[in-house]
Amino acid sequence: MSRDNASSTSKQVSGAISPGKPLSSRTTSTRFQDPNLPSHTPSQNHDHGQPPQHNPNQIHKNSSLSRPALHHRRTTVQTRYISMLLALDAIPTFHNFLASFFTWLLLAGYLVFPATFSSFQKRGLDDMEAGARNELEKKILGTVKNVSLLYVAAFCCGVGVAGSTWLWWKHRKNYVWVIQRLLVPCLMNSIAGLLSTLVNVYSARDGQYSVTAKATLGVTGAFSVVGAALFLLYNYVALSSVKRKHRHEVRDLEKSLGGEDVLRGRG
Numbered sequence: 001m002s003r004d005n006a007s008s009t010s011k012q013v014s015g016a017i018s019p020g021k022p023l024s025s026r027t028t029s030t031r032f033q034d035p036n037l038p039s040h041t042p043s044q045n046h047d048h049g050q051p052p053q054h055n056p057n058q059i060h061k062n063s064s065l066s067r068p069a070l071h072h073r074r075t076t077v078q079t080r081y082i083s084m085l086l087a088l089d090a091i092p093t094f095h096n097f098l099a100s101f102f103t104w105l106l107l108a109g110y111l112v113f114p115a116t117f118s119s120f121q122k123r124g125l126d127d128m129e130a131g132a133r134n135e136l137e138k139k140i141l142g143t144v145k146n147v148s149l150l151y152v153a154a155f156c157c158g159v160g161v162a163g164s165t166w167l168w169w170k171h172r173k174n175y176v177w178v179i180q181r182l183l184v185p186c187l188m189n190s191i192a193g194l195l196s197t198l199v200n201v202y203s204a205r206d207g208q209y210s211v212t213a214k215a216t217l218g219v220t221g222a223f224s225v226v227g228a229a230l231f232l233l234y235n236y237v238a239l240s241s242v243k244r245k246h247r248h249e250v251r252d253l254e255k256s257l258g259g260e261d262v263l264r265g266r267g
Contacts, residue, residue, distance in 0.1 A: 077253045081246035084176045091177060099167050103185035106160030106223075110193025112153035113216040114200035118145040119208050141210045150212065157219070175239040183234060187227035194220040 118140055144150055164182055171177050197216045201209060209217070 077249050079242075079246040079249050081242045084174050084242070087174050088177055091171065091174070095167060095171070096181060098163060099181040100185070102160045102163030102167065103182070103189055104160075105156045106164070106186060107189035107192060109153045109156030109158075109160060110189065110216070110220055111196060112149055112156065113193070113212065113219075114197060114204075116144055116146050116150045116153065116212040117200060117205055117216075118143055118210045118212070119205040141208060143210075144212055145210075175234055175242065179231065179234050179239065183227060183231045187224065187231055190220055190223035190227050194224050 164186060168178055168182055194217070197213065197220055201207060201213050201217075205213065
């Protein structure tokens with residue numbers, strides 16, 4: 001009876017396994033591991049020089065505890081001179097354009113004024129008496145030639161001066177911008193107008209100063225003197241004082257930072 005049970009059991013097992021499919025050679029030890037690679041245990045990895053696995057949270061906690069504190073220090077000082085330089089970028093581009101336009105109008109007025117100069121031609125008047133000729137010369141030189149151009153020149157100079165004065169008042173605290181955009185161009189243009197007036201009088205008018213020539217010479221000379229005085233005042237007094245104070249503050253900051261570094265090195 002037991003032999004029959006054993007034979008029936010073996011038949012069931014042999015029937016369950018197909019003869020055409022070989023049995024799987026995988027075992028529990030090679031199911032998730034390449035059989036060609038040697039197997040290492042955690043203790044073997046540690047013995048062969050590989051570091052053991054650690055918890056990243058624990059590493060972050062230990063590094064944050066052992067990390068030295070960073071010393072934040074101020075390496076620049078916000079002086080008035082630096083504020084002026086930084087404010088140059090904040091000034092609208094339209095104001096820069098207006099500064100160039102107004103100073104150009106001033107120069108245009110200076111160049112148009114010589115066209116209104118009158119002169120006395122002495123040729124053909126040799127038979128005239130000296131007294132009458134002098135009286136005629138004074139009358140001619142007292143008149144204005146090309147009155148319309150005189151209005152144009154006066155308008156250009158007036159608008160240029162008014163616009164430059166408005167821009168100076170608006171940005172008067174920024175010495176750098178005032179010097180670069182207003183004082184230097186106005187001074188150069190005034191000197192150019194003064195030279196243009198003198199050249200016109202002594203080359204085209206035979207040295208005769210008409211009323212408009214005298215007025216133009218006075219205006220260009222006055223603007224040249226005022227422009228030079230303002231330039232010297234702003235550049236060599238006001239701006240130099242701001243730069244001097246800036247150097248002192250920077251030097252004091254460097255000394256204080258140097259002292260902190262020495263104390264930190266000793267500590």
